[in-house]
Amino acid sequence: MKHMLKGALVALAISNFAQAADEKPEIKTPPMLSALEEEGGTIHDRWKINEHLNGFSLTIGMDQLIVYATADGEYVLNGSLLDKSADDLTPEFSKKYLPEPSFDGVVQKLEASKWIGTHNQKASRQLYVIHDPNCPFCKKAHESIMEHQYTAKSGVRWIPVAALGQSSLEMAAALLESKEPMKLQDDFNKGYHPSEAEITASKKNMQDVMDNTKLMKLLRISGTPAVIVVEDGTVKKIITGFQRGDILTALGV
Numbered sequence: 001m002k003h004m005l006k007g008a009l010v011a012l013a014i015s016n017f018a019q020a021a022d023e024k025p026e027i028k029t030p031p032m033l034s035a036l037e038e039e040g041g042t043i044h045d046r047w048k049i050n051e052h053l054n055g056f057s058l059t060i061g062m063d064q065l066i067v068y069a070t071a072d073g074e075y076v077l078n079g080s081l082l083d084k085s086a087d088d089l090t091p092e093f094s095k096k097y098l099p100e101p102s103f104d105g106v107v108q109k110l111e112a113s114k115w116i117g118t119h120n121q122k123a124s125r126q127l128y129v130i131h132d133p134n135c136p137f138c139k140k141a142h143e144s145i146m147e148h149q150y151t152a153k154s155g156v157r158w159i160p161v162a163a164l165g166q167s168s169l170e171m172a173a174a175l176l177e178s179k180e181p182m183k184l185q186d187d188f189n190k191g192y193h194p195s196e197a198e199i200t201a202s203k204k205n206m207q208d209v210m211d212n213t214k215l216m217k218l219l220r221i222s223g224t225p226a227v228i229v230v231e232d233g234t235v236k237k238i239i240t241g242f243q244r245g246d247i248l249t250a251l252g253v
Contacts, residue, residue: 027048027054029056030074031073032069041058041060043058044098045097047097057094066097068081107235121155129157130216130224130225135168141244148248148251154250159215162210163216169206169210170193170206172212221238221240226238226240237250
């Protein structure tokens, strides 16, 4: 049910924006969301958008979502909600109605994950790069970051995950097994895939990759690459997607 909910996408023209904050109309929970609550989901808030549509903020597992339900509760939709000016209202609703993410214990979890260290490992600032070996934007991030391996002021710790399926799992496990993981990633960028012998030799690392992938979900990161900037033991910033300028600034180049 969770995947069905996340897979739905709606783009509606809404002219009547949400009611004033001090108004608290009675909004019933749609049957689908009630079922999600029974499965362990949490509804944080609800609000009336107009007479036809209500909004809900909720957490399902490691995912935080803004969803929309028709007033009769028959349909629940997840995705972009556009007003008459084609502005997406969902980011604003997320900021207003979802609880702030907590970074308690995150640094310890990052340090305990299975990562590959490059650049200046003695630096007070470390960039934890969550990447999938199959992800095209991760490949761009890898190339950009490795260009500055010997000049960056920050360290880099690569956390390979399997966000894109079995092939990614095999490739990420091979990276953890390799004595030259960055060279192997270069090969992956050029289309290479681990041989059967390499897959067999790296099977012991697959659980570590799966644990890394769970950590990605725990951090509410839905896509790769993602760069978590940690300085003096504190999370300073999370850069999502291939934001080259932000990444290079965090590297100190």
